Amino acid sequence: MTLTITAQTVSVESIEKLNELSGESVKKCMQCATCTGMCPMVQEMDFSPRKVMHLSQFGLMDKLKDINTYWKCASCHACSVRCPRGIDIAKVMEALRQQVLRKSKNHIEPSEISAEQITELPQIALVAGFRKFTS
Amino acid sequence: MKISYYPGCTLKTKARNLDRAAVASLEALGVGVNEIERWNCCGAVHSLTADDLIHQVGPVRNLIRAKEQGAEKLVTLCSMCYNTLARANRIMQNDPVKRDTINRFMDEEIDYAGEVEVVHYLTYLQQEIGWDKVKEQVKVPMTDLKVAPYYGCTLQRPAEIGIEPFGSYALMAGLLEAVGATVMAFDAADKCCGSYQVLGVPAGENSAGAAIVNLAASAGVEALATSCPLCEYNLGKQQQQMIDKGKIATTIPTYYFTQLLAVALGLDAEHCHFELNDPQSAGLLRDKKCLAAAA
Numbered sequence: 001m002t003l004t005i006t007a008q009t010v011s012v013e014s015i016e017k018l019n020e021l022s023g024e025s026v027k028k029c030m031q032c033a034t035c036t037g038m039c040p041m042v043q044e045m046d047f048s049p050r051k052v053m054h055l056s057q058f059g060l061m062d063k064l065k066d067i068n069t070y071w072k073c074a075s076c077h078a079c080s081v082r083c084p085r086g087i088d089i090a091k092v093m094e095a096l097r098q099q100v101l102r103k104s105k106n107h108i109e110p111s112e113i114s115a116e117q118i119t120e121l122p123q124i125a126l127v128a129g130f131r132k133f134t135s
Numbered sequence: 136m137k138i139s140y141y142p143g144c145t146l147k148t149k150a151r152n153l154d155r156a157a158v159a160s161l162e163a164l165g166v167g168v169n170e171i172e173r174w175n176c177c178g179a180v181h182s183l184t185a186d187d188l189i190h191q192v193g194p195v196r197n198l199i200r201a202k203e204q205g206a207e208k209l210v211t212l213c214s215m216c217y218n219t220l221a222r223a224n225r226i227m228q229n230d231p232v233k234r235d236t237i238n239r240f241m242d243e244e245i246d247y248a249g250e251v252e253v254v255h256y257l258t259y260l261q262q263e264i265g266w267d268k269v270k271e272q273v274k275v276p277m278t279d280l281k282v283a284p285y286y287g288c289t290l291q292r293p294a295e296i297g298i299e300p301f302g303s304y305a306l307m308a309g310l311l312e313a314v315g316a317t318v319m320a321f322d323a324a325d326k327c328c329g330s331y332q333v334l335g336v337p338a339g340e341n342s343a344g345a346a347i348v349n350l351a352a353s354a355g356v357e358a359l360a361t362s363c364p365l366c367e368y369n370l371g372k373q374q375q376q377m378i379d380k381g382k383i384a385t386t387i388p389t390y391y392f393t394q395l396l397a398v399a400l401g402l403d404a405e406h407c408h409f410e411l412n413d414p415q416s417a418g419l420l421r422d423k424k425c426l427a428a429a430a
Binding site: 020021022023040041043044071072074075076077078080081088090091094095098107108113117120121122123124125126127128129131132133 | 143149150176179183190287289325331343
C-alpha cells in the first residue's frame with residue numbers, strides 16, 4: 001500500500017479524537033513493531049498492530065475503517081507491556097472499536113449466535129464478547 | 136481465619152469445578168470462606184476507553200459490598216474477575232475525579248475510595264498459608280504429573296495489577312510443587328488463549344488456543360493448570376474440535392489449579408466436578424494414581 005501523506009491528508013481531528021478516547025498519544029509510537037511481535041492474534045489480522053499505529057499517527061481513518069485488526073485484538077495487553085514507548089496499544093485498539101460501536105453498529109449480532117454455542121460458552125465469554133463487539 | 140470471597144458468575148455454573156474445589160481446599164486448610172452478599176457480575180472485561188465510567192460501576196459495587204460487610208481483603212479466583220475488580224479498584228484509589236463521578240452516580244451505596252484490597256486466591260495461599268503448610272497437608276501427591284502453569288493474559292497484565300511480574304509464574308509453580316507435581320515450563324504460559332474472540336469463530340478454529348496446546352505438547356507438558364474459565368474453555372473443552380479440524384495433534388488435559396489442590400489434599404471427588412472438564416482430565420489423574428478419592 002502506497003501512502004501519500006501531505007498536510008491535506010493528515011486529520012488532526014481524528015488523531016485528537018483517538019487520543020482522547022484512548023487516553024494515549026499515538027504520536028509517541030516509533031514504529032519498532034514490538035507490538036506486532038508480541039501479538040498472539042497477528043496471523044489473523046489484516047494489518048499488523050504496528051501498521052495500525054502508523055496509520056493512526058496520521059489520522060487516516062479511511063484506511064482503518066474496513067480492517068479486522070482491532071476486532072481481532074483480544075485486549076490481552078501483550079503489546080502494551082513490552083512497548084518501549086509506554087503506549088497502551090490495547091487502549092488504542094479499544095478506541096478504534098468504540099468509534100464504530102458508538103454509532104450503533106454491532107460487529108457481531110447476538111441473535112445469530114447458535115443456541116448450542118450459548119449453552120456451551122462460559123458466561124464471561126458472552127459478557128466480554130458483547131462488551132467488545134456490540135453497541 | 137475467615138476470608139471474604141467473590142466467586143463471579145461463571146464459577147457458579149459452568150466453572151463450578153474451579154469454585155467448589157477452591158472453597159473446599161481452603162476449608163481443608165483451616166480457612167473459612169465467606170461469600171460476600173449481593174455480589175453482581177464484574178463486567179468480565181475492563182473498560183479501556185478514558186471516558187467510559189459506567190462500566191466501572193459493576194466492579195466497584197462489588198467492592199462496596201465487601202467494604203460494607205467489613206472486609207479488608209476480597210479474595211477472588213477467576214482471572215477475569217480478578218482483573219476487572221483490581222483495575223476498577225485502582226481507579227477508585229488513584230483518580231479522584233473519576234472516583235467522585237462514580238461515587239456521586241451511585242445513590243444508595245456508601246462512598247468508596249479503594250479501601251478493600253483485591254487479592255487473587257494464589258496470592259492469598261502463598262502469603263497467608265504458605266507452600267510449606269500446603270505441602271504438610273498433602274495426602275495424595277501428584278507424583279509424576281508433568282504440569283505447566285498457564286496464566287494467560289489477565290493474571291499478569293497490565294503490570295500494575297499483575298499477581299506477579301510479566302514472565303514469572305512462581306505463584307502457581309509454588310503451589311504445583313507443593314502438591315508434588317513436576318512443574319514444566321513452556322513458551323506460551325503468558326499467551327492469550329483467544330479470549331472472547333471465540334464468539335466469532337467456529338468451534339475448534341481458534342488458532343491462538345491451538346498454538347498454545349501445540350507448544351505445550353512439544354515441550355513435553357502432560358497437563359495445563361489454569362485459573363480462568365475462558366482459558367479452560369478455549370484450551371480444554373475445545374480440544375476435541377481442534378483435533379477434528381486438524382489444528383492440534385494431541386490433547387493435553389486442562390485443569391483448574393484448585394482441582395489439583397483439592398485432589399492432593401485428599402478431598403472427595405464431589406468437590407472437584409471433573410465432569411465439567413475436558414473428558415480426558417480425570418483419566419490422566421487416574422492413570423497417575425492421583426485420583427484415588429474419585430476412582
